[in-house]
Amino acid sequence: MTTIEYPQLYIGGDWTAPTGSDRIEVRCAANEDRIGSVPRASRVDIDAAVGSARSAFDDPDGWSTWEPKERAEVLERFATELEARGEETARRVSMQNGMPIWMAQQFEAGFPALLLRYYSDLMTSAAVEETRPGMLGGTTLVSRQPVGVVAAIVPWNVPQGISFLKLGPALAAGCTVVLKPAEETVLDAFLMAEAAAAAGLPEGVLNIVPGGRDIGEYLVEHPGIDKVSFTGSTIAGRWIAEACGRLLRPVTLELGGKSAAIILDDADLAGCLEQFFAATMLNNGQVCYLSTRVLAPRNRYNEIVDTITDLVRTLKIGDPLDPETKIGPLVSARQRERVEGYIAKGQSEGARMTTGGSRPKGFDRGWFLEPTVFADLDNNATVSREEIFGPVLSVIPYTDEREAISIANDSDYGLGGTVWSADADRAVKVARRVRSGTVGVNHYLNDPVAPFGGIKQSGIGRELGPEGLHPFQVFKTVYLPPPAG
Ligand code: NAD
Numbered sequence: 001m002t003t004i005e006y007p008q009l010y011i012g013g014d015w016t017a018p019t020g021s022d023r024i025e026v027r028c029a030a031n032e033d034r035i036g037s038v039p040r041a042s043r044v045d046i047d048a049a050v051g052s053a054r055s056a057f058d059d060p061d062g063w064s065t066w067e068p069k070e071r072a073e074v075l076e077r078f079a080t081e082l083e084a085r086g087e088e089t090a091r092r093v094s095m096q097n098g099m100p101i102w103m104a105q106q107f108e109a110g111f112p113a114l115l116l117r118y119y120s121d122l123m124t125s126a127a128v129e130e131t132r133p134g135m136l137g138g139t140t141l142v143s144r145q146p147v148g149v150v151a152a153i154v155p156w157n158v159p160q161g162i163s164f165l166k167l168g169p170a171l172a173a174g175c176t177v178v179l180k181p182a183e184e185t186v187l188d189a190f191l192m193a194e195a196a197a198a199a200g201l202p203e204g205v206l207n208i209v210p211g212g213r214d215i216g217e218y219l220v221e222h223p224g225i226d227k228v229s230f231t232g233s234t235i236a237g238r239w240i241a242e243a244c245g246r247l248l249r250p251v252t253l254e255l256g257g258k259s260a261a262i263i264l265d266d267a268d269l270a271g272c273l274e275q276f277f278a279a280t281m282l283n284n285g286q287v288c289y290l291s292t293r294v295l296a297p298r299n300r301y302n303e304i305v306d307t308i309t310d311l312v313r314t315l316k317i318g319d320p321l322d323p324e325t326k327i328g329p330l331v332s333a334r335q336r337e338r339v340e341g342y343i344a345k346g347q348s349e350g351a352r353m354t355t356g357g358s359r360p361k362g363f364d365r366g367w368f369l370e371p372t373v374f375a376d377l378d379n380n381a382t383v384s385r386e387e388i389f390g391p392v393l394s395v396i397p398y399t400d401e402r403e404a405i406s407i408a409n410d411s412d413y414g415l416g417g418t419v420w421s422a423d424a425d426r427a428v429k430v431a432r433r434v435r436s437g438t439v440g441v442n443h444y445l446n447d448p449v450a451p452f453g454g455i456k457q458s459g460i461g462r463e464l465g466p467e468g469l470h471p472f473q474v475f476k477t478v479y480l481p482p483p484a485g
Contacts, residue, residue: 004036004092009045009210010193012052013203019044024183024210029098029329030319030366038186041209043218046178049207050224053149053176056204063205064146064174068128072120074201075171079113081195086110089160092188094320097156098328098367099283101321108160108188115168118448122469123172131480139480144473146174147250148226151219153240155232156184156331157286157389160192162254165452165463166229171205173472175227178207180219182232184331186210221247227472230254231288234387234413234457241460252461252471254288254453256387257415260408261291262430263304264401264421272420272442273311277326279418279444281312281371284328285339285391288458289416289438289446293384294395295404301397305375308395309354312371317360329367330390336367339390342383343372351377351394379407387413401430409435415458418444437462 004026008015018039025037041049057064063071082089086109093108094101129143152166159181170177181189193208209215213236220228220243230240231254244251261280263269269276279291296304320328330336336359343357356372371391374383384394398404408417414436421427424441431439437454438446446452451467453459461471 001033001035003034004187006036006038006190009039009041010190010197010206010208011045011049012207013197013201013205015197016048018042024186026096026184026187028095028366029331030095030321032365032367035095036187038190038210041211041215043215046209046215046219046222049178049209050149050219050222052204053178053207054224056202057146057149057176063176063202066174068120068123068172068174071172071174072124074199075116075120077199078196078201079116081199082116082192083109083113085191085195089188089191091321092191093159093185094328096185096187097159097286097331098320099158100325100328102323103283104320107158111161112164112167112192115164115448116171119168119172119469122466126466138482141478141480143476143478144173145476147472147474148175149224150175150177150472151222151225151228152177152179153216153219153228153230153232154179154181156182157283157288159185159188162231163189163192165231165254165468167206169463169469170229170472173469175472176205178209178219178225180209180211180216183210183212217243220244225249227251229471237459250471252463253459254461254463255415255457255459256389256413257288257290257454257458258293258385258387258411258413259289259291259416259418259436260293260295260411260434261418261420262295262404262408262434263297264404264419264423264427264430265297265300266422266426267420268422269304269307269420275443276308276420277311277315279440280393281315281327281391284330285371286331286335286389289444291416291418291444292388292393293379293408293411294393295398295407296395297404298397298399301395305354305373305395308393309373312373312393313355315371317363317368317370327371327391330369331367333367335390336369339369339388339392342386342388342390342392346374346377346381346383346392346394349377349381349383351375351381351383356391379410385411405430405433412456413454413458414456415454416440416444418442
């Protein structure tokens with residue numbers, strides 16, 4: 001197979017030679033073969049990217065000063081170019097991080113263009129400026145202006161979808177962006193750069209700098225940055241929050257989760273297994289909002305454990321490029337070892353493993369791991385408290401609704417969650433009492449129109465919806481001249 005090799009970086013609206021010679025090598029999660037490489041951005045490259053984004057933003061006739069409609073025209077071309085590369089984007093993401101292709105086609109090929117259009121529409125349909133009659137005799141002009149140069153730092157698990165949660169609103173609002181993809185998923189980011197170049201995004205409006213944590217830290221603290229938008233682990237988020245606190249730099253943090261699926265005693269779980277799978281094990285368990293703590297009523301506990309065990313046991317494990325595959329490999333050897341460590345911990349703490357726990361037979365290459373279910377454990381078990389980021393569920397018993405809500409809320413995190421019931425009103429009542437940024441009833445799906453984000457250690461701020469646009473805007477007040485006389 002020919003590998004995908006990029007000799008240059010996308011900085012300042014063009015392909016430019018990197019200043020260093022280091023490269024980021026990418027391996028296929030399903031067979032460990034080398035599939036391509038890109039230049040690793042150095043600090044000098046970051047300086048160039050931030051400098052270019054800064055000049056583009058500060059240009060008195062540039063992107064930030066255009067009418068929303070003018071930006072929307074360019075973003076429409078960007079959306080079209082992304083769609084033209086959608087199949088290849090999905091394929092690259094699947095190969096890099098193991099995401100089943102049907103999911104990559106939806107989240108990675110389709111979502112970016114949808115988000116660009118959604119935020120362009122929002123910007124063109126809502127006034128960014130209003131005149132307010134004052135209380136003290138004068139008139140005031142209140143406007144929303146773009147916040148400035150944005151550092152967008154994203155993880156590998158849903159690399160395109162998550163990038164556009166930031167790029168959609170930031171670009172539509174008139175910001176310029178330096179995007180740092182994760183090292184594991186740089187090949188799809190460079191396809192995005194190809195789309196941006198083909199769409200004719202003005203110089204410096206989008207810059208892509210691949211690298212690891214050191215480059216991420218350098219970018220966060222760079223003096224040319226006005227706003228940081230980060231998605232990733234809570235541990236990295238804490239460091240970034242501290243740095244931004246010191247710099248008084250606005251920051252949005254989308255971090256980890258350990259969400260709960262509350263199965264009420266009237267739920268027909270067997271009747272909604274597809275939705276339950278999507279809410280608990282999507283992307284091989286590598287999604288931040290998944291409901292990985294399953295809370296089951298004691299009077300139906302054994303039956304629910306059996307239903308979930310049967311579901312998980314029959315999930316087709318395989319090549320993520322095969323449309324039939326439900327569970328692909330994990331992103332890396334390191335990630336698989338981390339998840340295996342949690343499985344060992346679950347067993348050593350006395351939980352009963354009802355299925356999974358091993359590397360599947362017949363997969364000698366690739367970072368495959370069987371989806372795993374733990375029963376007969378409580379909410380204090382390590383596997384019930386810590387984010388595993390792999391296909392591992394804990395099924396925890398509860399006595400009544402009150403206790404279920406209390407267990408759901410007994411977590412350091414508060415990002416997602418689900419409630420399962422035959423009675424939608426009852427489920428919504430329970431959903432209201434779950435301390436979390438988002439909760440789904442009998443399914444879980446992030447709709448672009450509604451804010452998504454977490455509380456507690458799951459983060460600060462919101463993405464999606466009009467609420468996801470506001471962090472990229474600042475209010476500006478102009479007190480108009482007083483009436484004559
Ligand atoms: P990670 O925090 O290790 O890395 C995420 C990104 O941040 C990468 O680009 C990485 O290079 C960079 N980075 C790491 N440390 C940094 C630092 N100190 N300063 C600046 N940049 C830094 O996370 P990961 O392992 O790639 O992703 C998995 C984590 O992301 C999980 O905890 C998951 O829950 C979380 N996540 C959250 C959401 C959400 O919306 N809340 C979505 C997806 C993933």
